[in-house]
Amino acid sequence: MKKIIIIMTVLAFAITGMAMAAPKKGGTLVFGRGGDSVGLDAAYETDGNSFLVCDNIFEALVFYKDESTALEPGLAKSWKISPDGKTYTFNLRKGVKFHDGTPLNADAVVFSIGRMMKERNVKFFGKGWELPAQDRPPEYWVSMEMDKTVGSIEAAGEYTVIFKLKRVEAPFIANMGMDFANIISPTAFLKNPKEFLRTPVGTGPFKFVKWIMGDRIVLTRNNDYWDKKGGPYLERIVFRAIPENSVRFLELKTGNIHICQFPNPADIDLAKKDRNLILPTQPGMNVGYLSFNHTKEPWKSNVNLRKAIAHAINRKAIVDNIYQGMGQTAKNPIPPTMWGYNKKIPGFKYDPALAKKLLAKAGYPNGKGLGEITLWSMPVPRPYNPDGRKIGEAMAADLAKVGIKAKIVTFEWGTYLKRQREQPADMDLFQLGWTGDNGDPDNFLAVLFDGLASSSIRTQWHNEKYHELMVKGRQTVDQAKRAKIYEEALQLIYDECPVISIAHSTVIWPTRKNVVNFKLHPTGSVRLKNVWLK
Numbered sequence: 001m002k003k004i005i006i007i008m009t010v011l012a013f014a015i016t017g018m019a020m021a022a023p024k025k026g027g028t029l030v031f032g033r034g035g036d037s038v039g040l041d042a043a044y045e046t047d048g049n050s051f052l053v054c055d056n057i058f059e060a061l062v063f064y065k066d067e068s069t070a071l072e073p074g075l076a077k078s079w080k081i082s083p084d085g086k087t088y089t090f091n092l093r094k095g096v097k098f099h100d101g102t103p104l105n106a107d108a109v110v111f112s113i114g115r116m117m118k119e120r121n122v123k124f125f126g127k128g129w130e131l132p133a134q135d136r137p138p139e140y141w142v143s144m145e146m147d148k149t150v151g152s153i154e155a156a157g158e159y160t161v162i163f164k165l166k167r168v169e170a171p172f173i174a175n176m177g178m179d180f181a182n183i184i185s186p187t188a189f190l191k192n193p194k195e196f197l198r199t200p201v202g203t204g205p206f207k208f209v210k211w212i213m214g215d216r217i218v219l220t221r222n223n224d225y226w227d228k229k230g231g232p233y234l235e236r237i238v239f240r241a242i243p244e245n246s247v248r249f250l251e252l253k254t255g256n257i258h259i260c261q262f263p264n265p266a267d268i269d270l271a272k273k274d275r276n277l278i279l280p281t282q283p284g285m286n287v288g289y290l291s292f293n294h295t296k297e298p299w300k301s302n303v304n305l306r307k308a309i310a311h312a313i314n315r316k317a318i319v320d321n322i323y324q325g326m327g328q329t330a331k332n333p334i335p336p337t338m339w340g341y342n343k344k345i346p347g348f349k350y351d352p353a354l355a356k357k358l359l360a361k362a363g364y365p366n367g368k369g370l371g372e373i374t375l376w377s378m379p380v381p382r383p384y385n386p387d388g389r390k391i392g393e394a395m396a397a398d399l400a401k402v403g404i405k406a407k408i409v410t411f412e413w414g415t416y417l418k419r420q421r422e423q424p425a426d427m428d429l430f431q432l433g434w435t436g437d438n439g440d441p442d443n444f445l446a447v448l449f450d451g452l453a454s455s456s457i458r459t460q461w462h463n464e465k466y467h468e469l470m471v472k473g474r475q476t477v478d479q480a481k482r483a484k485i486y487e488e489a490l491q492l493i494y495d496e497c498p499v500i501s502i503a504h505s506t507v508i509w510p511t512r513k514n515v516v517n518f519k520l521h522p523t524g525s526v527r528l529k530n531v532w533l534k
Helices: 002-021 048-057 106-114 139-143 186-191 193-198 245-253 267-272 303-312 315-323 352-362 388-401 413-421 442-449 464-475 479-496
Strands: 028-033 062-064 071-073 076-081 087-092 150-157 160-165 206-212 216-221 236-241 281-283 286-292 327-329 373-376 406-409 429-435 499-508
Touching: 028 048, 028 245, 048 206, 048 216, 048 236, 071 076, 087 106, 106 150, 106 160, 106 186, 139 442, 186 193, 245 267, 286 303, 303 352, 303 388, 303 499, 315 327, 315 388, 315 499, 373 388, 388 406, 388 429, 429 442, 442 464, 442 479, 464 479
Parallel strands: 028 236, 373 406, 373 429
Antiparallel strands: 062 071, 076 087, 087 160, 150 160, 206 216, 216 236, 281 499, 286 429, 286 499, 327 499
């Protein structure tokens, strides 16, 4: 009898605990981030601060699963690939509406994706819309050579979309889950195309409310969200821009924000000791790098000079002192957890004596004749770079030891990205980085470094052999064969040194204990649909 009472008591507590753990609706979650968004039309942006807001407003045909780059149905409930790998047929969900009340259908998909095409080879099922002229190039679409991949897009029925490709593209389905492939409301866009990036309308779990530039973006729950499993639970989300890492962490500790993006590494120990905080953690699918202005000499053709820079920079000291245990020195520009990683590459060791020899060989003994160079340093923390200014200063100090004078240059984040893309003559070296979008090496190696593919590629390194490897990698379906192709490409990057891989970071975002079900994602996405507040 006593045992029965004990068992019933335990069950009662368990049931009570389960009831207490049930998600509840309501509340405002405040997300503290390191900088403001550039724009909220994901087809035309490339920065994480824009995408993390778009992640909650828009959706794509394909979703990535929680904490994974494995694929699952999104706005398309299913898809079929033709035997020759060149025709993709997507079957859309029915009954999905945009935030403005207009229906999601095949024509909306054709409009959303077709507007990025250079040659608008599209066909609507109904009346459709006239595709607007582009004010600026859709950078992701262009840098991924999608115009060379997608031949036509057709609405073959109200809920059927057919993509016909010009060539086999192994990562195509994975690419269609990325932010640039989000489906937007054509009606809302055409009301004012130039302002859509400030007033976005999608099908996601949250709707846009307002944007106070440099301060905050506010979203509210989409009560008509199509997926009735789970959330959205939160009533509102406020994305606050708090540039100073230390200030952002203090706002977390005092309870003014719920999630702190990119804290100073030194603050992690403080977070561990705070009973009100938890530490969501994930190995970063990312890389922070330093690159050269390959559009001008001497960086364009002087490989010895590039290697001298690589050997002059003490990357381990940067990781130890600035990342402070939240990263590892990079040998390849893709993380070691990704297939295609080349384990044979040794990486560039810190060797000032060798750097000086290479400088002399390059024609600049002890830096003479080079003059003062510029080192562009990022103004905001990112997953792959906790403090661009400090890292820039450390790099400049290392370069000074071998005779190279480097001046730190920085701008506001939107200006930094815009000016860097223009490859200005006053830029010599620049910091940037990447968080993978889909778990495919192509998303790092082609998008970041194949300058022959597009003028939108930020490094603008032109190498015929490398370009051929990137094309071959996309047109090869067998993953084992693709891995060998990318290993060869990584060896070529090491041999030619068009870029210096600095670090892969561990992502840790301290969070208030009353935030439930917040999960980090390898792509850096911030998905708040199923998050709720105790």
